[in-house]
Amino acid sequence: MSETKLTAETRTEFGKGAARRIRREHKVPAVLYGHGTDPVHITLPGHDTMLALKHGGTNALLAIDVDGKETLVLPKQVQRHPVKGELEHLDLLIVRRGEKVVVEVPVHVVGEAASETLVTVDHATLSVEAEATHIPDFFEVSVEGAEAGTQILAKDVELPSGSALMTDAEALVVNVSAAPTAEEVEAELADAEAEAGIEHEASDKELEAEAAAEGESSTDSGDAAEGSTEE
Template sequence: MSEVKLAAETRSEFGKGAARRIRRENKVPAVVYGHGGDTLHITLPGHELQLALRTPNVLLSLDIDGTNELAIPKAVQRDPLKGFLEHVDLLLVKRGEKVTVELPIVAEGELAPGANLLEYVLNTLAVETEATHIPESVTISIAGLDAGDAVHAKDVKLPSGTTLAVDEDAIVLQVLAAQAEEAPAESDEAAAEA
């Protein structure tokens, strides 16, 4: 898990106009909340935050007016057309604290021979883990799985210190048999011409 340091500035202006001014300066408006404290409105550098958010569940070390806070992203709003960051919600965490996060699922290996299809029933897996040791993803071996086989949440090998936050019997991946298309039936006219 990577920890990225960002310099944050507190902000006192709110609303659509203030947010637009912040974005024109290549910065991103953000909100920091958690641990029963007051919600803190901050501004973060846009480019550095964009690079940091490429890593799922990144741990951000925020320097806010001389105090250092750890936070993880909870909600990220992007422009639907251009993809730039519009707003970020951050959750304060402490070292040793357990948090619930969604980990991307990565399948590795080859399915059994045949025309089978792998279906991701879940794209992410909810787990509870220590805030400063969040795994980047969960790897599931699909080697040798055949049509009708499924991988349940309880079958996934999790890193030490990580527990499931979903039902153990939830299906994560399943293998489906590919359906062959039927050849179009020849019409009586085509058969008569032959």
Template sequence: MAEIKLAAETRTEFGKGAARRIRRESKVPAVVYGHGADPVHITLPGHELHLALRQANVLLSLDIDGKTQLAIPKAVQRDAIKGFLEHVDLLLVRQGEKVNVDIYVHTEGELAPGGNLLEHVLNALPVEAEATHIPESVTVSIAGLEAGATILAKDIPLPAGTSLNVDGETVVLQVLAAQAEEAPAEGAEGEGEVAAEA
């Protein structure tokens, strides 16, 4: 997992008006916290931050007042309509430190023939991983699975140094039987004609 370097500026103005001014300058207000230190309010370059957040569980190397600090995103607020970044909460981390994160679950292969459906009970798997080696995702084979099959959290192979942060018996994926198309209820068509005439 690569580090992405961002230059941060500390800020002393708060509130909606200040946040709007920051965003007009193509920057994003953010707060950095963790390790028992007081939260530090910063601004980050909007375009670079937007690109960085495309990576799941990205590790950010922040230059804050000449000091480099590592952080991971914990909460990202976006505009509900336009989707632009409004605010980001960042958690300070250290080399070798363990953190709790969610990693995406991807699937590969095809289910057994029969039109059955795959349900993602969990789209992301809660795990504990080293802060500087957080996996972006895990991949699970569903090849040949039939209706009624389930994949539990404990069945998913995890990278070295990563452990489950959820009960191993938790269902992550399950295969649902194909639904037969329901025939129209008897007499429904006639009832509709009567209603139309009325």
């Protein structure tokens, strides 16, 4: 993974008011820490930082230039606006070339399983130890043609050279099971609604069927009564 270079500015103002002012200038407040150094508070260019995180994902490797000194970092915590999704603050962990770090790497499922099957992902990420400059972007897991009953464990996922699996080797990553029938889905939905106390008004068709059934019942009762009188 190649690093993305970003030029930062040191900051001396702190607090919510200062952070709002920084964001109004389309910048992002951040802090650099790690390797026993004192935290360094900086501001980053908002648009460029957003693109770097979008391209590199949660393990984007960033080369931060502060006053002409370059520092290699990984995003440790990314805070976003809950509605707009804009970057609000970054905690950046200082790393060194050749250093090994433990990170969570996404799992991407590809391919089409056999017909009438359901593919579920039990582990969307795998924890691995890798060199800071060689963190995998993702792990690809193929379910092409997989039949019901197929299970892919963490130990089955192919890792690139230099990466070591930290997740339990027996952990279930992808499970391929028989797809439920429409009747089973409807039954499960009905049970869930009943447990939640949800009641539905009868549809026109259901009301018509009910009325017809009541009519037939009344006719049968009338016939039975008439037969009894004749006797």
